[in-house]
Amino acid sequence: MSGSKALGGGAGGGARRRRTRCRRCQACMRTECGECHFCKDMKKFGGPGRMKQSCLLRQCTAPVLPHTAVCFACGEAGKEDTVDSEEEKFSLSLMECTICNEIIHPSCLKMGKAEGIINDEIPNCWECPKCHKEGKTSKVTGGTSSADQRSHHREKLERFKRMCLLERRASSSSSSSSSSESDSESDSDESLRGEQGGGSSPSSSSPAPPPPVVYGNSSGGRAERERSRSDPPAVPSPPRPVQMERHLVRPPPTCPEPSCLPLDCGASHIMTRDVWLRVFTYLSHRELCVCMRVCRTWSRWCCDKRLWTQIDLSRQRSITPPMLSGIIRRQPVSLNLGYTNISKKQLMWLINRLQGLLELNVSGCPWPAVSALCQAVCPCLRLLDLSRVEDLKDSHLRELLAPPPDTRTGETQRPLGRFQNVTELRLAGLDLTDASSRLLVRYVPHLTRLDLSQSGNITDQTVHTLTSPISPLRESLTHINLAGCVKVTEQCVPLLRRCSSLQTVDLRSCSLLSSETGQLLSFPSHTSSSSSTSSSSTPSSSSAAAATIAASSSSSTSASSSSSSCPPEDRTLLKNS
DNA sequence: GTCAACGTTTGG
DNA sequence: CCAAACGTTGAC
Numbered sequence: 001m002s003g004s005k006a007l008g009g010g011a012g013g014g015a016r017r018r019r020t021r022c023r024r025c026q027a028c029m030r031t032e033c034g035e036c037h038f039c040k041d042m043k044k045f046g047g048p049g050r051m052k053q054s055c056l057l058r059q060c061t062a063p064v065l066p067h068t069a070v071c072f073a074c075g076e077a078g079k080e081d082t083v084d085s086e087e088e089k090f091s092l093s094l095m096e097c098t099i100c101n102e103i104i105h106p107s108c109l110k111m112g113k114a115e116g117i118i119n120d121e122i123p124n125c126w127e128c129p130k131c132h133k134e135g136k137t138s139k140v141t142g143g144t145s146s147a148d149q150r151s152h153h154r155e156k157l158e159r160f161k162r163m164c165l166l167e168r169r170a171s172s173s174s175s176s177s178s179s180s181e182s183d184s185e186s187d188s189d190e191s192l193r194g195e196q197g198g199g200s201s202p203s204s205s206s207p208a209p210p211p212p213v214v215y216g217n218s219s220g221g222r223a224e225r226e227r228s229r230s231d232p233p234a235v236p237s238p239p240r241p242v243q244m245e246r247h248l249v250r251p252p253p254t255c256p257e258p259s260c261l262p263l264d265c266g267a268s269h270i271m272t273r274d275v276w277l278r279v280f281t282y283l284s285h286r287e288l289c290v291c292m293r294v295c296r297t298w299s300r301w302c303c304d305k306r307l308w309t310q311i312d313l314s315r316q317r318s319i320t321p322p323m324l325s326g327i328i329r330r331q332p333v334s335l336n337l338g339y340t341n342i343s344k345k346q347l348m349w350l351i352n353r354l355q356g357l358l359e360l361n362v363s364g365c366p367w368p369a370v371s372a373l374c375q376a377v378c379p380c381l382r383l384l385d386l387s388r389v390e391d392l393k394d395s396h397l398r399e400l401l402a403p404p405p406d407t408r409t410g411e412t413q414r415p416l417g418r419f420q421n422v423t424e425l426r427l428a429g430l431d432l433t434d435a436s437s438r439l440l441v442r443y444v445p446h447l448t449r450l451d452l453s454q455s456g457n458i459t460d461q462t463v464h465t466l467t468s469p470i471s472p473l474r475e476s477l478t479h480i481n482l483a484g485c486v487k488v489t490e491q492c493v494p495l496l497r498r499c500s501s502l503q504t505v506d507l508r509s510c511s512l513l514s515s516e517t518g519q520l521l522s523f524p525s526h527t528s529s530s531s532s533t534s535s536s537s538t539p540s541s542s543s544a545a546a547a548t549i550a551a552s553s554s555s556s557t558s559a560s561s562s563s564s565s566c567p568p569e570d571r572t573l574l575k576n577s
Numbered sequence: 578g579t580c581a582a583c584g585t586t587t588g589g
Numbered sequence: 590c591c592a593a594a595c596g597t598t599g600a601c
Contacts, residue, residue, distance in 0.1 A: 018583050018598055038582095041593090050594055054582055063583090066599055579601085587594070 016101040019063035022123070026061065033057045033377050035418075056352055057377060065103065065124050069094055073108035078124070097128035104128065261297050273301055280307055305331045314338035314361065319346055328353045338385065339364035348372035361385035363426065367392045373418075374399045381419060387428035387451065394435045397427075401443040417443030424449040428481070433457045437465040445472040453506065454484040463492040467499050474499050481506040490517055497523070 021028050032039050036056040041047040054060075070077055071094060080089040091107035098119065106116065115129035261269035261276070280288060280302060288307060292299040308330035313323065319342045327335065327350060335354065337347070338361045347362070347369055357378060362370050363385045370389050386392060386400075401417045419425075422444050427436075428451045437458075440447060450466075450473075452458055463482075467474050477499050482488055483506040490513055496505055502523040510518050 016584090020583085020599060021581090023600095037592095042581095051592090052582055052595075068599075581598100581600085583596105583598075585595085585597100587592100589590100589592090 017066055017069050017096070017103065019122075020066050021060040022062045022064045023060075024062075027058050028060050030058055035377050037375070057355065062123050065094055065096060069096075069103050071105045071108055072102045073104055076105075079105070093124060095124050095126045095128065097131055098125060099127055099131040102128060102130075257300060258297060261295075276301055277304060277306070280304070283307075285311075303329060308332055310334040310336075310359075312336040313340060316340050319343075324350060331356060333357065334359035334383075336361040337365065338362065341365075342369050344369045344372040348375060351376040351378060354378075356380055359383040359385075362389065363387040363428075364389065366390040367396055371396065371399070377418065379421060381422055383424040383426075384419060384422050385426040386430070387426045389430065392430050392432075394433055394439075397432065397436050398439055401439050403443075419444055421446060423447060423476075426451040427455065428452065429454040431455075431457065434459055434461040434465065437462040441465055441468075441471045441473055446476055447473050448476050448501075449479040450477060451481040452485060453481045455482075456484075456486055458482070458485045459487045460489055460491045460495065463488065463495045467495050469498075475501060477501060478503045479505075482510060483507065484509040486511045488512060490514065493517055493521075499523070 023029075032042070032045075032055040034040075034045055034055075038051055038053040039045050039047075039055045041049060041051040041053070043049040065078075067077075078092065078094040080093040083089055083092060092105055094103050095106055095116070095118075096103045097116075103124075109129060111129045111133070115132055117127040117132055119125040119127070258273070260272045263269055276298075280291065283291065285308070288302045292302045309332055311327055311330065311332040311334070313319065313327075314336045315338065316323070317340075319337070319340050324346060331354065333356065335350075335357060342362075342365060351357070351360075351372065355378070358380055360378075360381060360383070362373075364387070367389055370386065370392070386397075401419060403417055420443065423446050425440070425444060425447055432452075432455055434457075440450070452462070465471065466477065466480075478501050480496070480499075480502065482492070486509075488507070488510045492507075496502060505521045505523065507513055507518050508520060
C-alpha cells in the first residue's frame with residue numbers, strides 16, 4: 001500500500017495492514033549475511049541504503065499481523081491466548097482475509113466461520129466466509145467511484161486470475177482431487193510430492209499448527225522474483241498483491257503431526273508415527289510418494305525430512321515449480337541437480353532456501369544457470385560438484401569462488417571465498433587451465449578431495465601450485481583425481497609427494513605418463529609434515545594408508561578407500577621415489 | 578524520534 | 590519484465 005490507500009467500500013475491508021516480522025523464526029533470529037544484494041545496499045554495510053529491503057537470509061518465514069491490528073467488528077485485538085482449545089483459539093484470533101483485507105475474529109462473524117478458507121501458509125490468514133461465498137465472482141463490482149478503487153479492483157482481479165492460474169497448473173499436474181483451495185499442495189512429479197495434499201480446506205476450522213514457513217519474499221529479491229516459466233513453487237494459496245507474489249513453502253516440521261493415526265471410529269491406529277516412520281525408511285522415494293496419497297496423516301509423515309536427506313533429481317528433463325517447493329519442504333542435506341535444465345533463477349531460489357545443504361551437484365548444467373551460485377551464500381556446503389558444467393571457464397570459476405568484489409571498504413577480514421568450507425570439489429571435464437589452481441589454493445583452503453579428471457589443459461603447473469609450500473591444500477588434500485589429464489607428466493609425481501595427507505591419486509589415462517605411473521596411486525600418510533617422505537611413518541592412521549604401507553613393504557592388496565579398484569601398481573610410485 | 582523493511586511505483 | 594527506488598508503516 002505504500003499508498004495509504006484506504007480502499008473503502010468493497011467487501012467492507014479496511015486498508016490492508018502491513019505484515020511484520022514474527023521475530024521468532026530461524027530467519028528472524030539470524031544475523032544479516034552482509035553479502036547478499038540487500039545487505040550490500042544497507043548503510044551499515046557501506047551501501048547507499050536506497051533499497052531498504054531485508055537481508056535475503058533473514059526473510060521472515062511467518063510474517064504476522066502488526067500488534068496494532070484489531071478486529072473489524074469489535075475493535076479488539078486477538079485473544080487466542082486466553083483460551084486453551086484449538087477451536088477457541090481460532091475463534092478468538094484475528095484472521096486477515098486475503099481478498100477483502102478485513103481483519104476479524106471468526107467469532108465476531110455472523111456467518112459460519114467454517115466457511116472460510118484458511119491459508120495455513122501464513123499465520124492468521126484466510127479467505128473470509130463472506131468473500132468465499134461471493135467468492136470468485138466478487139470481481140469488479142461495477143464502476144464504483146474513484147479510479148483509485150477501480151485500479152484496486154483490477155489489481156484484485158489480476159491477483160485472482162493469477163491464483164487460478166497457479167491452481168490450475170498445480171492441480172493439472174498433480175492428480176489431486178477437486179478441492180485445491182487453501183491447503184492443497186501442488187507437487188506433481190513422482191519423485192517429489194508435496195506434503196499434506198489432503199484437501200481439507202473448508203472443513204478444517206482450526207488453524208493449522210503454526211508451521212515453519214519458508215516465506216519467499218519477492219520484494220525486489222531477484223531470487224524470488226521467479227515468474228513465468230521459472231516460477232518457483234506454485235503454491236495455490238491466496239495470493240498477495242499482484243506484483244508481490246510471495247511464495248510460501250513450508251518445510252516439514254521435525255516431527256510432522258500427528259503422533260498417531262486417527263481412525264474413523266475415533267480411536268487411533270495401534271501403530272504410532274514413530275513406528276510408521278521406521279517402516280517408511282525402507283521405502284524408496286517413489287514409494288513414499290505413493291504412500292503420501294493414502295491419507296493426510298501419511299502425507300505429512302512421509303514428508304518427514306529424515307526420509308529425504310538426499311534428493312536426486314539428476315537428469316530430470318525439467319525442474320518444475322512443484323519440484324522446487326517439494327525440495328524446500330524436505331530440506332535435504334544432499335541435492336543432486338546434475339544434468340537438469342534448471343534455470344538460474346530456480347537455482348538461486350533454491351539455494352537461498354536450503355541453508356542446511358551440505359552437498360550440491362550441478363554437474364552437466366549450463367553455466368548460465370550455475371552462475372546463480374555466484375550470488376549465493378551457502379556456508380554449510382561441503383561438497384560441490386561442478387563437473388562438466390557447460391562452458392565453465394577459469395573466469396567463471398573465479399566469479400564463483402572469489403568473495404564478492406566489494407568486501408566493504410576496510411577489508412579487515414581476510415576475504416575468504418563463498419565456498420570456503422567446501423572440502424570436496426569436483427571439476428571434472430571442464431575447460432580449466434592452470435590458472436584455476438590458484439583460485440583453489442586461495443579460496444577453498446579446506447579441500448580434501450579434488451577431482452580434476454578429464455581436464456585437457458591442466459599441466460604439472462597445477463600440481464605445483466596445489467602442492468606448493470604456501471598452499472593450504474598441501475596439508476589438506478587426501479584424494480586427487482587427475483585421470484585423463486593428458487598434459488600432466490611424470491614430473492607431477494614427486495610434487496604430489498609433498499602432500500602430507502594424500503592417500504590416493506588417480507593418474508589413469510594420462511598419456512604422458514608411463515604405464516607404470518599412470519595408475520591409481522596410493523600414498524602412505526605422513527604423520528609429520530616434514531618434506532622428506534619418511535617411509536617410517538607408523539601405519540596407525542587410516543586403513544587406506546595402512547593398506548598402502550603394507551603394499552609398499554610386502555604386497556597385500558591395497559584397498560583404496562575411495563575407489564574400488566586399486567591395483568598393486570601403487571608400489572610403482574614408492575619405487576620411483 | 579530512529580531504524581527496519583513492506584509493498585508499490587518507476588525506469589531501463 | 591525485472592530490478593531499483595521510494596513512501597510509508599510498524600517496532601521500539
